[in-house]
Amino acid sequence: QVQLQESDPGLVKPSETLSLTCTVSGGSIRSYLWNWIRQSPGEGLEWIGYMQYSGSTNYNPSLKSRVTISEDASKNQFSLKLSSVAAADTAVYYCARSGWSGYVDFWGQGTLVTVSS
Amino acid sequence: SYVLTQPPSVSVAPGQTAKITCGRNNIGSKSVHWYQQKPGQAPVLVVHDDSDRPSGIPERFSGSNSGNTATLTISRVEAGDEADYYCQVWDSSSDHLYVFGTGTKVTVL
Numbered sequence: 001q002v003q004l005q006e007s008d009p010g011l012v013k014p015s016e017t018l019s020l021t022c023t024v025s026g027g028s029i030r031s032y033l034w035n036w037i038r039q040s041p042g043e044g045l046e047w048i049g050y051m052q053y054s055g056s057t058n059y060n061p062s063l064k065s066r067v068t069i070s071e072d073a074s075k076n077q078f079s080l081k082l083s084s085v086a087a088a089d090t091a092v093y094y095c096a097r098s099g100w101s102g103y104v105d106f107w108g109q110g111t112l113v114t115v116s117s
Numbered sequence: 118s119y120v121l122t123q124p125p126s127v128s129v130a131p132g133q134t135a136k137i138t139c140g141r142n143n144i145g146s147k148s149v150h151w152y153q154q155k156p157g158q159a160p161v162l163v164v165h166d167d168s169d170r171p172s173g174i175p176e177r178f179s180g181s182n183s184g185n186t187a188t189l190t191i192s193r194v195e196a197g198d199e200a201d202y203y204c205q206v207w208d209s210s211s212d213h214l215y216v217f218g219t220g221t222k223v224t225v226l
Contacts, residue, residue, distance in 0.1 A: 035215070045152075045160065045203055047215035058214055094159055101166060102207025102215070103150035107159035 002027040004095045004108035012089075012115050018082040022095030022108060029053055029076055033098045036069060036080045038091040039110075046091075050098065051078055085115045119211060121204055121218035128224045129194045137221045139187040139204030147206040149187040151180060154201045163202075164189060191223070199225045 007021040022034070036048040049059035051069040059067045068081040082089060092110040099105065122140040129135040139149060149167050152160035162171050164180040167187065177192045191198055204218035 037215075044220045045205075045217040047217065050214075060214075098215070102148060102209075103162060103165045103205065104152075104160070104215075105162055105165075105171070107161075110159050 002097060002106045004097065004106060006093060006095050006108045006111040008111050009113055012085055012113060013117055014086055014115055015084055018080070018085050018089065018113055018115075020080045020093055020095075020111065020113070021077050022079070024076045024078070024097075027097075029071060029073060029078055033100070034069075034071075034078045035096045035098055035104065037094045037096055037104070037107075039094070040088070040091045043091075048080065048082075048093075087115050089113070090115045119208065119216045121206065121216055123202075123204060123218040123221045125219070126222045126224065128226055129191075130226045131194055131196060133194055135191040135194050135198070135223055137189040137191075137202050137204075137223065139189070139218045140185055141206075142185055144185055144187050144206065145183045147182075147208065149180065149182045150205045150207075151178075151189045152203045152205065153198075154203065155199075160203065194223075194225055196225050199223055 003025045005023045012018045030053040033050045033052050035050040038046050049069050051057045057069050066083045071078045092112050094110045095108040096104045097106040151164040153163045154160040163174050163178045167182040168180040179190045181188050202221045
């Protein structure tokens with residue numbers, strides 16, 4: 001059974017860079033697609049982007065200018081960096097696995113990131 | 118923008134049937150997936166590719182997709198089905214690769 005666990009940055013100041021890491025166990029990041037998805041308090045789900053092993057990435061156009069998703073295959077981890085954050089970026093951030101059928105089959109538990117000074 | 122429209126809420130009595138719709142022009146040409154999310158928890162996939170159930174999901178959950186509307190049907194509703202439900206499509210022809218619906222709160226009366 002694949003399990004995903006997000007790191008816990010907690011509080012990030014406005015204009016700074018949000019950094020999150022997802023540790024994958026029970027499967028290798030060398031297969032499948034590895035996503036970041038977020039959910040603002042009381043709101044719906046928003047796809048941020050995904051990476052495929054070997055560096056291929058795809059990002060939500062609305063966030064593309066601020067997002068970088070990268071991998072560390074030696075640690076079986078992948079990471080999210082979101083720059084120039086504002087209060088609107090406060091959300092629960094999920095890491096998740098998907099395949100080429102287009103659906104997410106495994107999710108992390110999610111981590112709340114609050115942007116505040 | 119790419120929007121999948123769901124009703125904000127659906128109320129249903131135990132034992133009855135709940136239907137949750139997901140609308141977009143010509144959604145029938147896409148594969149639609151459905152997630153259940155309970156408070157404080159990550160979403161769980163309940164239907165993929167319009168009507169397939171992952172292992173462990175009860176047969177009470179079923180899906181259909183045609184024309185401009187996809188539908189998730191929950192038969193013989195139980196108290197434990199109370200949750201938010203989201204539809205989702207993957208549009209490889211668009212920049213918005215993974216698009217989620219607006220979400221529906223299912224309340225069991």
